[in-house]
Amino acid sequence: MSIADRLADWLPLLWFAFVAVLVRVLWVSGLVPGLLRRMRKFGGFGLEFEFSEDSAKQTRDSIESSLETVRKTIRRELEADVRARALQSGLKSVLERSRLRTADNYRATIHIPDPLYDNWLYQLLDYHPKGAGHGRAFSNRVGIIGLAWRLHQDEEWSQSSGISLDDLIRQWGMTHREAAGRRATDGFKEMVAVPLTDPTDSRPVGLLYLDSKEEGCLGLQRADRLALAEELRGICNEKLSKSLSELVESAMRRSPQLSLEAQ
Numbered sequence: 001m002s003i004a005d006r007l008a009d010w011l012p013l014l015w016f017a018f019v020a021v022l023v024r025v026l027w028v029s030g031l032v033p034g035l036l037r038r039m040r041k042f043g044g045f046g047l048e049f050e051f052s053e054d055s056a057k058q059t060r061d062s063i064e065s066s067l068e069t070v071r072k073t074i075r076r077e078l079e080a081d082v083r084a085r086a087l088q089s090g091l092k093s094v095l096e097r098s099r100l101r102t103a104d105n106y107r108a109t110i111h112i113p114d115p116l117y118d119n120w121l122y123q124l125l126d127y128h129p130k131g132a133g134h135g136r137a138f139s140n141r142v143g144i145i146g147l148a149w150r151l152h153q154d155e156e157w158s159q160s161s162g163i164s165l166d167d168l169i170r171q172w173g174m175t176h177r178e179a180a181g182r183r184a185t186d187g188f189k190e191m192v193a194v195p196l197t198d199p200t201d202s203r204p205v206g207l208l209y210l211d212s213k214e215e216g217c218l219g220l221q222r223a224d225r226l227a228l229a230e231e232l233r234g235i236c237n238e239k240l241s242k243s244l245s246e247l248v249e250s251a252m253r254r255s256p257q258l259s260l261e262a263q
Contacts (some may be wrong), residue, residue: 115255
């Protein structure tokens with residue numbers, strides 16, 4: 001029996017073990033007992049729970065606290081995989097082989113599908129050439145990375161300090177609150193998002209994101225920025241595709257993807 005067959009046999013048991021641990025964490029956190037205390041009826045037609053504003057907040061806080069333990073485990077495992085595959089230095093190598101080799105007023109990172117939340121993106125790497133940022137999660141519903149990921153095509157965007165809230169809401173899928181915060185903090189910015197695929201070019205596995213506050217750093221015209229995206233994707237396919245694909249596949253196999261959307 002091959003190693004792959006053995007792993008396939010063990011996966012159901014591993015998933016059962018994860019669910020058991022998660023239930024244990026939820027119980028210790030007080031979430032399950034709290035739900036039981038709020039149960040009003042149990043019968044043939046299911047369960048009914050009574051929530052006040054305070055109890056709803058307590059339940060939300062309990063869930064977030066419990067999932068934070070899972071998030072920390074996932075983040076620690078991904079950090080180890082990034083080190084083992086030298087992906088941070090791999091990103092540096094990609095950028096230094098591109099037309100950005102002489103630029104310094106920009107930053108770049110890579111996002112992957114979030115192993116914890118379905119329809120979210122996870123920032124895998126710190127910003128290059130300087131800056132932190134890895135470990136954050138973003139909904140794929142909003143912004144340039146969300147649009148590029150959903151459409152599986154290059155996107156570019158120049159944001160001025162005077163961009164309207166309506167533009168952010170209509171074009172980039174943001175809520176009014178998200179748009180107000182983005183407009184207040186970002187100012188002028190050029191952004192480029194480049195979807196990355198596996199070595200067979202059949203499955204999206206990540207997203208290269210770049211931005212700059214220097215006008216023209218990523219290209220003076222839209223065509224220039226899209227040409228940069230195409231160049232970077234070609235280099236990534238050569239240098240990073242295999243390692244990134246293996247990391248994503250491994251992360252998805254050992255982690256849950258919980259849906260935050262109503263069914």
